[in-house]
Amino acid sequence: MSDNTVILEVKDLCKSFDGHEVLKGISTTIRKGDVLALIGPSGCGKSTFLRSLNLLETPTSGHVLFEGTDLTDPSVDINQVREKIGMVFQQFNLFPNMTVRENIMLAPVKLHKMTDVEARKEADELLARIGLSDKADAYPASLSGGQKQRIAIVRSLAMNPDIILFDEPTSALDPEMVGEVLSVMKELATTGMTMVVVTHEMGFAREVANRVMFINDGVIQEENTPQEIFEHPKSPRLRDFLSKVL
Amino acid sequence: MKKLKQRLLCFFAAAGFVLGAAACGNASNEAGETNAAGSATETQATEEAGNEAAGAVLSVDDLPGKRIGVQLGTTGDSYVSDYESDGSGTAVERYNKGADAVQALKQGKIDCVIIDEEPALNFVEQNPGLRVLPEEFTLEDYAFVVGKGNDGLVEAVNAALGELGEEGVLDEIKKNYTGTEEEVGSYLYEKQDVERSNGTLVVGTNAEFPPYEYYENGSITGLDMDIMQAVCDKLGMEMKIEDMAFDSIIPAISTGKVDIGAAGFTVTEERKKNVNFTDTYTTSKQVIIVADAGNAGAKSSFADKLYDNFVKENRYLYLLKGLGSTLVITIFAVMIGIVLGFLIAVVRTSHDRTGGFVILNGICRLYLTIVRGTPVMIQLLIIYYVIFQSVNVGKTLVAIIAFGLNSAAYVAEIVRSGIMAVDIGQFEAGRSLGLNYKQTMSAIVLPQAIKNILPALCNEFISLLKETSISGYIGLMDLTKGGDIIRSITYEAFLPLIVVAVVYLLMVMGLSRGVSVLERRLRNNER
Numbered sequence A: 001m002s003d004n005t006v007i008l009e010v011k012d013l014c015k016s017f018d019g020h021e022v023l024k025g026i027s028t029t030i031r032k033g034d035v036l037a038l039i040g041p042s043g044c045g046k047s048t049f050l051r052s053l054n055l056l057e058t059p060t061s062g063h064v065l066f067e068g069t070d071l072t073d074p075s076v077d078i079n080q081v082r083e084k085i086g087m088v089f090q091q092f093n094l095f096p097n098m099t100v101r102e103n104i105m106l107a108p109v110k111l112h113k114m115t116d117v118e119a120r121k122e123a124d125e126l127l128a129r130i131g132l133s134d135k136a137d138a139y140p141a142s143l144s145g146g147q148k149q150r151i152a153i154v155r156s157l158a159m160n161p162d163i164i165l166f167d168e169p170t171s172a173l174d175p176e177m178v179g180e181v182l183s184v185m186k187e188l189a190t191t192g193m194t195m196v197v198v199t200h201e202m203g204f205a206r207e208v209a210n211r212v213m214f215i216n217d218g219v220i221q222e223e224n225t226p227q228e229i230f231e232h233p234k235s236p237r238l239r240d241f242l243s244k245v246l
Numbered sequence B: 001m002k003k004l005k006q007r008l009l010c011f012f013a014a015a016g017f018v019l020g021a022a023a024c025g026n027a028s029n030e031a032g033e034t035n036a037a038g039s040a041t042e043t044q045a046t047e048e049a050g051n052e053a054a055g056a057v058l059s060v061d062d063l064p065g066k067r068i069g070v071q072l073g074t075t076g077d078s079y080v081s082d083y084e085s086d087g088s089g090t091a092v093e094r095y096n097k098g099a100d101a102v103q104a105l106k107q108g109k110i111d112c113v114i115i116d117e118e119p120a121l122n123f124v125e126q127n128p129g130l131r132v133l134p135e136e137f138t139l140e141d142y143a144f145v146v147g148k149g150n151d152g153l154v155e156a157v158n159a160a161l162g163e164l165g166e167e168g169v170l171d172e173i174k175k176n177y178t179g180t181e182e183e184v185g186s187y188l189y190e191k192q193d194v195e196r197s198n199g200t201l202v203v204g205t206n207a208e209f210p211p212y213e214y215y216e217n218g219s220i221t222g223l224d225m226d227i228m229q230a231v232c233d234k235l236g237m238e239m240k241i242e243d244m245a246f247d248s249i250i251p252a253i254s255t256g257k258v259d260i261g262a263a264g265f266t267v268t269e270e271r272k273k274n275v276n277f278t279d280t281y282t283t284s285k286q287v288i289i290v291a292d293a294g295n296a297g298a299k300s301s302f303a304d305k306l307y308d309n310f311v312k313e314n315r316y317l318y319l320l321k322g323l324g325s326t327l328v329i330t331i332f333a334v335m336i337g338i339v340l341g342f343l344i345a346v347v348r349t350s351h352d353r354t355g356g357f358v359i360l361n362g363i364c365r366l367y368l369t370i371v372r373g374t375p376v377m378i379q380l381l382i383i384y385y386v387i388f389q390s391v392n393v394g395k396t397l398v399a400i401i402a403f404g405l406n407s408a409a410y411v412a413e414i415v416r417s418g419i420m421a422v423d424i425g426q427f428e429a430g431r432s433l434g435l436n437y438k439q440t441m442s443a444i445v446l447p448q449a450i451k452n453i454l455p456a457l458c459n460e461f462i463s464l465l466k467e468t469s470i471s472g473y474i475g476l477m478d479l480t481k482g483g484d485i486i487r488s489i490t491y492e493a494f495l496p497l498i499v500v501a502v503v504y505l506l507m508v509m510g511l512s513r514g515v516s517v518l519e520r521r522l523r524n525n526e527r
């Protein structure tokens, strides 16, 4: 599934909040086409790790290299890098004062990636792809959670990113809507999109991810293929965790 | 409590009536009676308090123990102050203008008014039921007032006064205003056609002191003004009149805002400490005005009152012009408030979120603390008398700046709370798409913040509209001051005040309606 192009390289990443050390040195490499599932108990630092990858959280120490550029270098234009790193939030974070189409068009037009006409065409194609063409002129408040999250996903797609970060994309959804969001993500994975997904959906991790990373106590406790993680968990912590969530 | 209710009822009955009268443009007799009934209740309510100080004032000897009304900062004020501490329970009520003191006397709130003779005669003539006691309170000399150290101007004015005296011009002017019945109005001093190459003389006055200085047909005239004009003609100077509160004139001279004070200033030792006096140009006395026992006052019909207050000599123009200033000040102040308020709010929230703008944020906080911690009136006075002390800028501009700066502080905090109320996720979503801080703020956060705060912002501007009513303190004729000028001409409190109140009320009600329509629209959006 993955070729050898390195998209993200994380070197000894540490992050503390007011002296409270959340990440205690994490290193990993994410290659093109990887679908990396991040699992771990609540509060173990999954979100903090994910948000460090596009510098929404500033690492206390360590390095994050995106396609060779060290994001922790203050001279790097982080805005330019973020254009290439999509992000999908647990709470969707659609812009409530804009229509669905405007949500999707905003960044490409503002950042001069597309003309107004191109962006509109792109938005409509993306909406057609997820079967929500009829919602183009609706405001987010009128949509279901599942619809909002699918739109949030295509909003990040509109910038044509090299990688998309997902922070528990289905955790805020009613159970009957989880499936529609996961299937959009699955489809994305099959097109070869590089993805890092913080999730509690073990079925998704097992089926779609090619790597699963178990974080605990601010370190990577275990990292392996889904098969190994779920069939042959090595550390007692992981076993304990899996026994609770499966 | 009951009294308050009663008054409120009266107020609304009267306000409602004025609205009605304005609508049909025709005051009926019945309506006149409604009004009379209204003021009767008012008088009753105040008389309860009034009966304690027994005995009428019939001479100077009766003054101890009485309630005496004076105009703030006049010589009457300083003389009467001696009574205050004599242990006889004398109460001195100080009013901003003579007309207000007379009004209080009519309503029985005070026992007498001590004021300069000429205005006193004027008041009495306009108010049947009042009279001036034959025995004067004191005799006094009037002179013009010049700043300490400005001896050149004192000498020049004295020389001019000397010449005018010899030529007889001074006497003619005095007769024209304070002479016998035949003499009054017989001589109009004509501004001379001379070269005015010696600059401008800024004359500070308080045009609510007839016949020395007062408004007539929209401009300021009077004995002092004519003499000042004659002096300017002698000196070859332009004359510029600045109308302001009486007790502001000497401070204005001290700070250089005004060159010379011409407002019936009595020469006193106290004042000599702060200013220089020119030669005396006329003498007057302080007299005592009292109300006749059983004074009811001659009742003129409501229609007459309407005519007197608004139609006669086109007096409604004072209100109209004033309304114009009020609107201009409010609108431009709102603009300054919005622009500056947003900038401050953005600096403050940027600092809170990113830690940047340390110095700018400090300045903003200091600004907010000062502006929100002091009364807007003091700010207005400081900006006029201190900051623009030596700079010659229009008063309207000063008011716009003062109210704009004041409003900005409140707008800033409203906007800041609006920005803070926008979910941080919105900000993060914008940043994660690659928008920079500014783009995220302007395209995503601010539009949502504005929507949240629009009602609060509109309410801020409604209060701003009402706050501009203190513009009169720098002598600017806004709506309130326009009503005050009418009051000082007609000696009638009720109608001008009520009409001014109704005009404010109508504007505020219109704006409030606009706000609620806007709120509904915004709520319907996003569905």
Ligand SMILES: Nc1ncnc2c1ncn2[C@@H]1O[C@H](COP(=O)(O)OP(=O)(O)O)[C@@H](O)[C@H]1O
Pocket (backbone or CB within 6 Å): A017, A022, A040, A041, A042, A043, A044, A045, A046, A047, A048, A049
């Ligand atoms: N902005 C922050 N300030 C202080 N502490 C934080 C902040 N964000 C996260 N934390 C703390 O860091 C720890 C890890 O949080 P998080 O990364 O959200 O965990 P997870 O996503 O795995 O549930 C938690 O203890 C949390 O309280």
Ligand SMILES: [Mg+2]
Pocket (backbone or CB within 6 Å): A046, A047, A048, A168
């Ligand atoms: Mg989390």
